[in-house]
Amino acid sequence: MSRIARRFEQLRDRGRTALIPFVTAGDPRPEVTVPLMHSMVAAGADLIELGVPFSDPMADGPVIQRASERALAKGTSLAEVLRMVEGFREQDADTPIILMGYLNPIEAMGAAAFCRQARSAGLDGALIVDLPPEEGRGLVETMRSSKLDLVYLLAPTSTETRIELVGKVASGFVYYVSVKGVTGAGHLDMDAVAEKVGLIKSFIPLPVGVGFGIKDAASAARVAQIADAVIVGSAIVGRVESLAETPERIPDVIADFLAGLRGAIDAVDAASSPTPRLD
Amino acid sequence: MATSADDSHAKRVRSDRDGVYALPDGQGHFGPYGGLFVPETLMHPLEELRAAYEASIADPGFQAEMDADLRDYVGRPSALYHAERWSRELGGAQLFLKREDLNHTGAHKVNNTIGQALLARRMGKTRLIAETGAGQHGVATATVAARLGLECVVYMGEVDIARQEANVYRMRLLGAEVISVKSGSRTLKDALNEAMRDWVTNVDDTFYIIGTVAGPHPYPAMVRDFQSVIGREARAQMLERTGRLPDLLVACVGGGSNAIGLFYPFLADHEVAIHGVEAAGDGLQTDRHAAPLCAGRPGVLHGNRTYLMQDANGQITETHSISAGLDYPGVGPEHAWLKDSGRAHYAAVTDEEALHAFHQLTRTEGIIPALESSHALAYAGRLASTMDRDRTILVNLSGRGDKDMHTVARHEGLVL
Numbered sequence: 001m002s003r004i005a006r007r008f009e010q011l012r013d014r015g016r017t018a019l020i021p022f023v024t025a026g027d028p029r030p031e032v033t034v035p036l037m038h039s040m041v042a043a044g045a046d047l048i049e050l051g052v053p054f055s056d057p058m059a060d061g062p063v064i065q066r067a068s069e070r071a072l073a074k075g076t077s078l079a080e081v082l083r084m085v086e087g088f089r090e091q092d093a094d095t096p097i098i099l100m101g102y103l104n105p106i107e108a109m110g111a112a113a114f115c116r117q118a119r120s121a122g123l124d125g126a127l128i129v130d131l132p133p134e135e136g137r138g139l140v141e142t143m144r145s146s147k148l149d150l151v152y153l154l155a156p157t158s159t160e161t162r163i164e165l166v167g168k169v170a171s172g173f174v175y176y177v178s179v180k181g182v183t184g185a186g187h188l189d190m191d192a193v194a195e196k197v198g199l200i201k202s203f204i205p206l207p208v209g210v211g212f213g214i215k216d217a218a219s220a221a222r223v224a225q226i227a228d229a230v231i232v233g234s235a236i237v238g239r240v241e242s243l244a245e246t247p248e249r250i251p252d253v254i255a256d257f258l259a260g261l262r263g264a265i266d267a268v269d270a271a272s273s274p275t276p277r278l279d
Numbered sequence: 280m281a282t283s284a285d286d287s288h289a290k291r292v293r294s295d296r297d298g299v300y301a302l303p304d305g306q307g308h309f310g311p312y313g314g315l316f317v318p319e320t321l322m323h324p325l326e327e328l329r330a331a332y333e334a335s336i337a338d339p340g341f342q343a344e345m346d347a348d349l350r351d352y353v354g355r356p357s358a359l360y361h362a363e364r365w366s367r368e369l370g371g372a373q374l375f376l377k378r379e380d381l382n383h384t385g386a387h388k389v390n391n392t393i394g395q396a397l398l399a400r401r402m403g404k405t406r407l408i409a410e411t412g413a414g415q416h417g418v419a420t421a422t423v424a425a426r427l428g429l430e431c432v433v434y435m436g437e438v439d440i441a442r443q444e445a446n447v448y449r450m451r452l453l454g455a456e457v458i459s460v461k462s463g464s465r466t467l468k469d470a471l472n473e474a475m476r477d478w479v480t481n482v483d484d485t486f487y488i489i490g491t492v493a494g495p496h497p498y499p500a501m502v503r504d505f506q507s508v509i510g511r512e513a514r515a516q517m518l519e520r521t522g523r524l525p526d527l528l529v530a531c532v533g534g535g536s537n538a539i540g541l542f543y544p545f546l547a548d549h550e551v552a553i554h555g556v557e558a559a560g561d562g563l564q565t566d567r568h569a570a571p572l573c574a575g576r577p578g579v580l581h582g583n584r585t586y587l588m589q590d591a592n593g594q595i596t597e598t599h600s601i602s603a604g605l606d607y608p609g610v611g612p613e614h615a616w617l618k619d620s621g622r623a624h625y626a627a628v629t630d631e632e633a634l635h636a637f638h639q640l641t642r643t644e645g646i647i648p649a650l651e652s653s654h655a656l657a658y659a660g661r662l663a664s665t666m667d668r669d670r671t672i673l674v675n676l677s678g679r680g681d682k683d684m685h686t687v688a689r690h691e692g693l694v695l
Contacts, residue, residue, distance in 0.1 A: 054594065106593070107593060108578060159323055162319075180482055181479060182476045182480065
């Protein structure tokens with residue numbers, strides 16, 4: 001069983017909704033990332049999404065674009081991100097980490113080299129934004145044989161046929177993009193999200209995380225009522241940006257923010273039925 | 280003129296596909312290139328677009344409407360011109376120019392925007408978006424939007440806005456909103472990123488008119504099909520004028536839509552050599568150029584796999600060309616395939632060589648070419664001077680140079 005599957009099983013047994021923060025690796029500078037990851041775990045993160053900076057992040061809004069530019073300006077390569085994962089693993093053997101990014105840096109490294117280095121660094125999986133299930137057969141197979149989970153996106157535009165297709169290749173969990181738009185966009189229509197999450201669960205037996213548009217404790221609590229995981233990105237990255245000149249404060253400020261989300265999610269979990277949630 | 284307006288486009292596209300080669304495959308692959316590398320949100324909309332496109336090209340009503348627009352609104356067929364004086368000056372092969380510069384809006388771009396805008400209307404979309412580099416595709420999109428009464432938003436890099444101010448004004452006159460893109464290198468690639476972001480956000484009512492043969496499937500095939508009118512006409516015109524096919528084709532390649540438009544109907548004519556010309560900027564030995572086929576390597580950007588300008592870590596690198604329309608780090612996937620298969624050859628010419636050809640054509644023929652097209656002219660001139668006088672070269676004169684007056688003047692130390 002993968003570290004991600006094990007983590008979701010533990011959460012289900014405890015009736016706890018996962019909190020998954022996203023940060024761009026190397027933003028605003030590389031030495032911040034590993035301490036930030038540890039502080040997020042201490043504040044209640046159950047899994048971490050580490051963004052791999054890319055020069056042309058076409059699915060990202062301005063907040064994460066700027067984070068990528070800051071990280072690239074400090075020379076954060078994919079190899080450097082994997083070294084951060086390795087550094088994190090020296091003190092934390094349990095918290096799953098997935099990379100989130102675009103295909104080209106992985107192709108430039110090569111599928112075999114990426115999987116080998118990722119595996120030895122202690123990475124658990126990847127979400128490749130511009131790799132739909134129709135493409136990348138070679139990389140997908142290499143990841144699978146390296147026991148790396150491949151997390152896929154689903155969107156409001158995903159048809160039942162597409163949900164089924166993603167269900168055939170996804171592992172770990174699936175990530176439902178709750179709004180049409182780029183990261184950091186929009187506001188959530190909870191009824192529509194709940195309906196789609198229900199549809200996804202009728203096709204795919206994996207946990208469903210919901211991201212995009214979660215900005216604060218209130219929106220996190222609403223999503224916790226319908227999803228297995230609450231994914232928060234731009235709201236964190238925007239706070240990192242505002243502290244770019246005082247990076248030593250970043251781990252504590254982000255931990256405070258996450259602790260607030262965690263509290264709101266825990267309150268929802270406590271109020272809901274004690275029966276296991278992921279059947 | 281051998282090309283007649285009642286020759287249905289659908290029939291032509293189908294026979295082209297059957298007669299030349301059956302690429303791309305159902306998922307948009309040209310060998311290892313092309314494909315569909317986009318976020319999940321766009322996968323179903325792209326499938327809808329593919330289905331609507333295929334239904335349209337099979338529909339005689341759509342074809343008739345497009346053929347009438349190309350004839351009456353664009354002014355097709357465009358002329359084929361024998362540049363006799365320039366040929367004499369070079370002292371070699373005879374140069375023939377396919378005059379896409381004479382089209383309405385001044386470049387080949389409108390061939391494609393006419394087709395995509397009619398498709399948008401057919402799909403019930405009310406808002407058109409586009410990216411633009413030199414501004415020619417933006418103008419061509421704004422033009423058809425005005426004519427069809429559709430809302431239009433054009434994304435353009437801040438750097439390009441500064442060097443193509445006349446086209447920015449034209450787009451605004453036509454009623455388009457021009458949005459300045461300030462991210463990344465602030466040129467064409469960033470405009471494309473921003474247009475993709477708009478499309479992901481507004482996919483219900485918005486049609487994204489991509490201006491070149493790049494992007495996710497079906498764009499490379501669809502734009503090729505719309506631009507192939509160039510090569511179909513030129514092939515018939517050359518046969519009529521000279522009694523045979525040209526020995527050589529030359530076209531400039533940024534994303535590569537004017538080049539594919541010329542090349543595609545000649546692909547099965549193996550006696551015709553095909554040359555695409557990229558922008559070498561300050562020179563291929565410098566890092567200031569925009570020549571992914573000549574000096575890049577394959578990767579994935581903007582929805583397709585193709586040759587890219589990138590560093591060792593897979594980050595896309597900044598490009599340079601004096602011509603905004605060639606200043607792009609990728610290239611259409613079909614060109615990548617044509618290069619690898621050996622059917623087409625790709626070379627690059629520098630800013631200086633392009634400027635030299637710009638002046639040469641202007642002075643000898645009274646035709647002011649676009650700086651993009653000047654790259655093709657420079658390379659064609661180089662080849663012509665090594666060939667016998669009874670040989671022929673067909674060059675795609677993809678656009679006119681009015682938009683480049685400021686750039687050329689500035690290069691010579693003048694301010695207009």
